[in-house]
Amino acid sequence: MRSRTDPDTDARGTLLVDIKASSELKPGVNLPASGTVSTINDVARLAGVSIKTVSRVMNNEPNVRAETRVKVQEAANLLHYRPNLLARSLAGARSFLIGIFYDNPNPSYINAVQNGAIRRCRESSYHLLIEPQDAHSPDLERNIAGLLATIRLDGVILTPPLCDMAVVLHAVEAAGVPYVRISPFLNPGRSPIVRMDEARATYEMTQHLIAMGHRDIGFVLGHPEHGGTHLRYQGFTKALSEAGITPRPDWVKQGFFSYESGIEAGKSFFAEGKPRPTAIFSSNDYMAFGIMGVAQQMGIRIPEDISICGFDDAPGSILIWPHVTTIRQPVEDIAYAAADILLAKAEVEDADGTKRDTDRMLPFELIKRNSVGPV
Amino acid sequence: MRSRTDPDTDARGTLLVDIKASSELKPGVNLPASGTVSTINDVARLAGVSIKTVSRVMNNEPNVRAETRVKVQEAANLLHYRPNLLARSLAGARSFLIGIFYDNPNPSYINAVQNGAIRRCRESSYHLLIEPQDAHSPDLERNIAGLLATIRLDGVILTPPLCDMAVVLHAVEAAGVPYVRISPFLNPGRSPIVRMDEARATYEMTQHLIAMGHRDIGFVLGHPEHGGTHLRYQGFTKALSEAGITPRPDWVKQGFFSYESGIEAGKSFFAEGKPRPTAIFSSNDYMAFGIMGVAQQMGIRIPEDISICGFDDAPGSILIWPHVTTIRQPVEDIAYAAADILLAKAEVEDADGTKRDTDRMLPFELIKRNSVGPV
DNA sequence: GGATGCCCTGCCAGCGCTGTCAAAAAAGCA
DNA sequence: TGCTTTTTTGACAGCGCTGGCAGGGCATCC
Incomplete structure (x- = not known):
């Protein structure tokens, strides 16, 4: 279906058309109807190269004369x-494809990544x-x-919990595909990683609570298999x-990052007759929501009777009342950085030596x- | 790096090895180390075909003798x-790739799709x-x-609002790529579509409210540019x-599917001195959350003082209290069906005639x- | 027995592009 | 000017696979 020109006679009888260097293209080539796909061959023929x-030219390689470059670009356009x-x-x-592997039930996290x-x-x-992988x-x-x-991917991004699984790392390494891990817990140094200082974040949040006058502070741990759980608790105890x-x-209550485990923790904290803290730090927002639900049911006012803070800035944290004081992870930026490491590598292959x-x-x-107030 | 065998002498001197038909493979080919990629050539050489x-064999095409098929499969394994x-x-x-185009800020929806x-x-x-597209x-x-x-995609899935945009449809059609639209509003029949009966859903929900004794029912419309808005309102008025x-x-208040517009609607409904409905039907959950937030602030109890229902079963609908009565769209199944139409077409190309x-x-x-109760 | 047709298999020519290398053109130099 | 060096360009051979076709084997039919 592609148009065919006459045999490739020399197109560089430039004198005639030199008046307008920008139209130095081979004549007699029918321009394609919109929607038609043209190949590199069509461009070459039109440009006479x-x-x-x-x-x-398409790959921005050096050693092409400036005018040739222009000519080709015009033909391509x-x-x-x-x-x-x-x-x-x-x-x-190169395949111009990178893959992202995940097994994470949190849509907003995945979406941001x-x-x-x-x-x-x-x-x-x-x-x-x-x-997505199971x-x-x-x-x-x-x-x-x-x-x-x-598919020969040029790079792979691994998110928790896959990024901490030996079999996953092994498979990717065996295939020889470069990869970057997001917020891994195990084996730092085994691959490039991008993350956020979770310990520092809980440290500062705890300081914030203390600054508000709280000294009786409860903590709800996250899922024990998740790396962040430990880091978050570390920052808390340090502060x-x-x-x-x-x-x-x-x-200090064991939770599992789920709304339900937050409810359990809340019930435990608010059981009749037990002394309770003036503030609770939940390792993530979903559990905070659960705790807040329990408080609400029991007529415990937030933040007047108890302050509650979370972690993650889940979408729900501004849907419920009071809005939840929390830590926002720059998930999107983290993923951007992860891709950046992969693509920078693919593109310059450490050309600069650094x-x-x-x-x-x-x-x-x-x-x-609003979920945190002074004592 | 690939192992090279001796020139292809006829491998089918079967008598010797026929004892074990399953090992009728060419000898002398080194098996690859794990992680090595082998090509179709390697398999052909090993299998002697x-x-x-x-x-x-790999494409399950007909006209291959059963034993040849087995031999090849073994070599491939x-x-x-x-x-x-x-x-x-x-x-x-075929490219074995399908694409999905969207511009939707709702992570849980996108994730399900x-x-x-x-x-x-x-x-x-x-x-x-x-x-994702802007x-x-x-x-x-x-x-x-x-x-x-x-990239020559074998098919494209279009979600709202892109599926209702003329330029998008035009671009995809011009490229000659088959596409399926999810829940489109405009141009039914222009392409295969998959959807849910939104009008019917609001119709039944409204009937539910009526069955609970409500006769004074408010409604919050969705974004006027979104197709679902009209369908949802239709079902409501019909009931x-x-x-x-x-x-x-x-x-009947104008909303825009956002939490904020729900708050506006709530304020408007609950303004001092105005008669208010006994139930409010919000065109989506986010707006319902906003309305409920306002109610809570004003000491209006749900569902005792007012019933509120939403649409979409957003993840937040079981995070807030009371949990929201809503409509669940089978988004994941819809997307599955959309892909199915594309792949079934790619695979059998209407071979059956039907x-x-x-x-x-x-x-x-x-x-x-719990957000809806009797009057 | 020869003709006919079907089944199974292999050869060959690409798909549209990039890597390699060598040739041609341009530039530098004595 | 004639030579070397550098820049610019093109010919060609694939990448790993599929589509089209032809050929050989074998059963069927007259």
């Missing part, structure tokens, strides 16, 4: 030429393949290995001890809302 | 062979490319056209008129929780 030269990504991948070393990664991908005209599947390693054999406060063991930073720590934000 | 035959998706796409007519689509993709070993960008059409020229109730115009259903309507679910 070889396809290799077109390839050079005229034909609405877009290089075929599949063909580029097959012929070259995707958006951040995509934002960076677009800057390098890369595309994002999403690959972390508990016995076939996990095989699935990932198979997938990476089928307490620095303020000379001895934490009460019975005011090793790229392999452990990026992004700043958090302490968001003070 | 041509690559074309391997290709036939031994080598951990996975066909290269890029090469398949380039050589063949992705999960449903991926679930179906995996059944046909397809992959999902996610392509619906308000002046380059929208160009972006989509460029993207589709760069009212069938019950002989005349809706009061001042009890045209595939081009307008699938999936059932909703009315979820009764």
